Amino acid sequence: MKRTPFCVVMKTSISELKETKAYKQVKLFIITFAPVVLFFIPVAWLNRQHSICLYKNITGHDCFGCGITRAVLSVLHFDFGTAFHYNKMVVIVFPLLVYIWVNKIVKLIKELNDKSNLKEL
Numbered sequence: 001m002k003r004t005p006f007c008v009v010m011k012t013s014i015s016e017l018k019e020t021k022a023y024k025q026v027k028l029f030i031i032t033f034a035p036v037v038l039f040f041i042p043v044a045w046l047n048r049q050h051s052i053c054l055y056k057n058i059t060g061h062d063c064f065g066c067g068i069t070r071a072v073l074s075v076l077h078f079d080f081g082t083a084f085h086y087n088k089m090v091v092i093v094f095p096l097l098v099y100i101w102v103n104k105i106v107k108l109i110k111e112l113n114d115k116s117n118l119k120e121l
């Protein structure tokens with residue numbers, strides 16, 4: 001028996017689904033509250049994990065990106081000294097991440113307010 005793909009059954013494609021109001025509302029919610037979720041990840045837990053950096057695993061030396069995840073989480077916990085200790089590039093990376101995050105939220109809000117582009121399911 002031949003199976004019919006889900007998007008054919010729903011008579012909509014993935015690209016059409018991404019243009020719906022419900023999809024954009026869920027996306028806005030997830031993007032808005034992602035830093036809140038990251039706040040609850042303890043930095044001490046990350047310190048106990050094995051590094052996934054290929055460069056560090058092969059050479060034994062830190063690359064330029066090593067420690068940036070711990071540094072960003074430390075900034076989210078308002079521990080700026082420790083963040084700078086983990087990776088000095090956090091003074092560049094974190095403001096860029098905040099800019100991208102705010103820019104994405106503003107863009108999604110504008111898209112939700114522009115009702116001419118949105119489709120209903």
